[in-house]
Amino acid sequence: MSNLSSQAAAQYNNNFLKEVEAMVEEGNWVKMCMQCGVCSGSCPTNFQAGWDHPPQEIFMMIRAGKREEVLNSQSMWMCTSCYNCIVRCPRKLPITHIMHGLANYAHRLGLAPKNQPTRHFAKLFWNNCIQTGRVNELKLSLGLYFKDGFKQGIINGLAMKDVALGLLKAKRLNPFELFKAHGCKDQKGIHAMLKKAHEIEERRKAIKTA
Amino acid sequence: MTEVVATNETILVVGGGISGMTAALEAAETGKNVVLVEKNPAIGGRTSQLYRYFPKLCHPICGLEINLRRLKSNPRIRLLTMAEVTGITGAKGDYTATIRITPRYVNANCTACGDCAKAVGAEIPNPFNYGLNKMKAAYLPNKMAYPMRFVLDKSIIGTPDADKAKAACKYNAIDLDMQEETVQIKAGAVVWATGWQPYDANKIQPYGYDRFKNVITSVEFERLADPHGPTSGKILRPSDGKEAKNVAFIQCAGSRDENHLRHCSRICCMASLKQTNYVEERYGNEGKSTIYYIDIRAIDRFEDFYAKVQANPNVSFIKSKVAKVTQDDASGDVILHGVNTEGYHRYATPHDLCVLAVGMEPSVKGANIPAEILADSSGFIEADPANGAFFGAGCASNALDVNRSVQSATAAALRAIQVVNRVAKAEV
């Protein structure tokens, strides 16, 4: 069987739905959607930049077995967690959570779109904060500014210079933090906690897959 | 004092809408004695407030006239209006119902001449038109009212208006000393046909019924379209009286929604399809309707009606549960926001008027039915042997259209007859 036909055969069978139910947080709710579309209509992001598929469509795509398209999608990364969709969903689907669950799953599989800004930010944020147990805002901002190269970074930085100066004046920004960030008191403890959390999660995933 | 002769061979029918009337008439025409209790001053119920029926687009009061004639000529039915059952005790074949009768302040002498209404100054919201207009506080409930007798609203009792009404009546029909009374009657079986009420649209927050005048409910729309309604049948929007030529219908406003009503109310799809016809009837090809829906439930032969509306170029269908409604303050237009799920198209469409196809909530909720009566998760009375000789009929038992309500009421009448027949046999 060629790749193309094997993918076609997978269409509209329930394999991907079952995978989502097993692996994605709140994924077992996907089957409950009745395609009314109130979630899509309620989303305040208005599906600008990058919203390729609204939630209800994502759910239909999952049922249609469109694994690659779903996991490669930008959509889940765009959710702002406003919870409008959850509040209005006539079937009480935890849509926000499902979207985050899908994003997380795509990320874990390495299928999430490269250079997806939300994902990039999330990674920066996470890596930044687990080092010292505190977010180094200066490093985080600069990391974001220079995401698309040095030139763009300078442009971004200059665009924000008034804000930066203001913060500096108000002593809310310390340029020396760039070299030595202050951390939380018990950094060891934090690291131990994160390690433990990671173990627990792995264990849970193992149970789910089994 | 109201006298009612009833025994445990009597059938008590609670509710004088199409279902209650049908149950009472069918039982009486089979030779049984019936007490029919209606809480409003006139019978007819919610169907008498409809402009037309689907799918024939005929007029509900046509059937009402037949039923009234049947009722007037049938000595076996004792009708109590402005009466509510406050409690029922006993068991199958032997119930005692307590009925509270509120004063009408008008007795049987009334000839419906209307002199009292002329004399009275005070005005109250007209419930027949869902409060869309006002009427005198001495009023005839509607032109088809039975009993054809005026009512004095209790708000004017003790005021000079009441005295004016009394003075204006040449027939000594106004009795300001009428008191609330409570009667107890026996019954072998009870048919509970208290109908439905439109789901409270204020609870559907995103649709703005509480904030935007041009968002109305489907039952209100019936009155707007009725030539004998508050706008003389011109479909004028409430905010500015502009002709509403571009009307949006939002389906499942409350129904099929776990935040509101779990069940599907069955009638709303057909009702909205019917109402698109009102828009066209009034404004011809200028009258445009858009139906926002999840599934169009035009069940069995109603499909024909759906097919006809679908073929009408003046009606559009958008498969979408509308996310929210906003208002354009300058024009007064309502703007519907959402996503057409068939292929994913986002819309923000202005309309002159937005009609919420509100769901059907059983009126048994909150009514004084014996606590042990089994109802389903939506509050509809279930057919269950545990309910003894207490039978739900019409929309007290399920979300039903008129045709099915009548079927249900006819079936309930038979179940009641079975009980009183057994009582009669035992007594011989």
Next chain:
Amino acid sequence: MAVEKKVAAYICQGCGLGERLDTDALVDVVKKEGKIQQVKPHPFLCSSEGVTMIQNDIDNDGVSHIMIGACSRRAKTDAFNFPSVAMSRANLREGVIWIRPDTEEARETTQEMAEDYLRMGCAEIKAMRQPEGNPNTGTSKTLLVVGGGITGMTAALEAAKTGYPVVLVEKSGQLGGWAAKLHMRVPSHEPYKAPVDNGVAGMVSAIEADPNIKVYLNATLAKTSGAPGRFQAEIATESGSTATEDVGAIVQATGFELYDANKLPELGYGASPNVVDQGGLEQLAREAAERGGPILRPSDGQPVKSVVFVQCAGQRDASGTHLAYCSGHCCNTSIKQAMYFKDANADIDTTVLYTDLRTPGNGEDFYRSAQEKGVIFTKGKVASVQPAGNTCKVNFHDLILDDQNASIENADLVVLATGQVPNSGVNIDFKAVEGEEAAAEVEKKTISILNLDYRQGKDVPQLKYGFTDSHFICFPYETRRTGIYTAGPVRRPMDIAQAKEDATGATLKAIQALENAAIGSAAHPRSGDLSYPSVRLEGCTQCKRCTVECPFGAIDEDEKRYPLFNESRCRRCGTCMGACPVRVISFENYSVDTVGSQIKAVSIPDEFSEKPRILVLACENDAYPAMDMAAMNRTETSSFVRVVPVRCLGSVNTIWITDALNSGYDGVMLMGCKHGDEYQCHFVKGSELANYRMSKIDDTLKGFNLETDRVQTYEVAITDIDRVPKLINDFEKRMFEIGMSPFKGF
């Protein structure tokens, strides 16, 4: 009852009648022209004092016929309720003073109007007799139930429970019908979560145990004759012999067949054994249950791992090839069937392909429950099913993802939700069309169910698509065959829960019909009416119009080809009376004479008076109430009209019109209900027939040398409250334009 006829008249002076009208003159008219000597005016006739006065005259003075000149016959019915006497009511309030201006100029014409209505009331009461009830009654209290499916069994059990014996005729060898073939059924009670037992076994044993229910299996109706209360059913039994049963009323519960899936080759039916209809799936499920194993794929007996349900297969078809309607139950049925798989093994893929999912009421819970169990619902329109080996490929248009080329491959089983086709027997209204297909269709439908020995055909008339549903929203049980009620899917597509409810209601109607037949009283919509049609056969010319036109098939022909009235089948609409060219048909309280004498009683001013007279014959159920309501609005209406309510426009005999024109009326208006496809006439054909008859009146008018505008027929609804006065006033204007009738004063 040979009680001496004593007539009394009462004139009310209340509600402004006393002020607006000259009561003394009215009394004079009643005495001198109406020839009723006992006339009593009363200041407030509907008061208890007034009513007592009338009742006293009835009780103590032997008054047997009363004429009340007061308000509309629709008003104050509780007060003017004298069931022991014949009564006519002259409408002086809504008919006169409420529609006329209270001015000095109008006083004369208003008074003339009132006087005419009194003349009419007097004439009517004299022509009326108090009905005594149809003597040709039958007293059978047995119910015949045709069909032993869930509907028929319900009807039988409910009737027996009410105390009525039942004869049940089932064409197959066992009770249960379609329901018995179901593995399980959709729940009709909380919780709406899973399929429940089909309930057939319990019903069958209850029927078998009930001594009041007599069952004929492998039996059909060879002939059904008679009328409510005295039907005779000839039952062709298994042995070849015929059994005869006397029954009082009939419930026809002959159910449905599944739409033939062979007509859907594009959906793979016939091409692969793995494509089944819903009935086929039930059989697979029952076989599996008996085996105690999973549902197997028919082609090779392997367990089914994936199944696709195709909704609306051959239904909701706009092309005219298949069923145009929706069968209502199939969404829930497919959900139930998907649960057969999911409840047994959650790993089986079950997909329902639908365009609109229709699960009304608590069906929504059932739908949710299926989703919880993992049934997948995909909104899509199926284009084709292609069998390939032991599986099928289902091609469809995914309407949500807007993918025209979506498909499900490797489906082990495809279930087609085909619809219900009613077993309703012969379509007696069928007009043969040319072409072979139509002929084949007709042939299929020539097998009668009831074999009615009625002149108008062997079966109950059908409404549409072969269903015997009633046309009336408010009166779903009213077939056009009195005492025969249809229930279940033969009447309308429906599920089991509805069929049981429907059967219970139909049983009540059947019991009611036989009880009323026993006392000689009419059935709906004139329930309680004791009048009945009588015919003077000496005058009959055997023209057959009455037998052809009766909307309820009440009239047969005897051996000598005279009309044979089956009074218990009659609904008292008077269509026969309207049809009869020699006027030999009448009812005691409604006849050519009761109306004709009213028409003649009106005083016709001479040609030069400029006072035309316009006769309005108005349907008492719609046009007449519309006029009453116009009067409540005090809508001014011509003072030249004289309105006579009629039971149905179908009862209008053309003699009334020619008499009116002959005696100098200037015009005649007929107001009846809408006819045609969406007819509103409660006697089904009355207004249509009237319209047809009136289409020929032009010749009569030409014969009289009169303008055709002088007789007009209008479709009027009860809500035409503003329109009716306008029609009348316009008509009046037209009469002035044409000029007065030349027939006055002859």
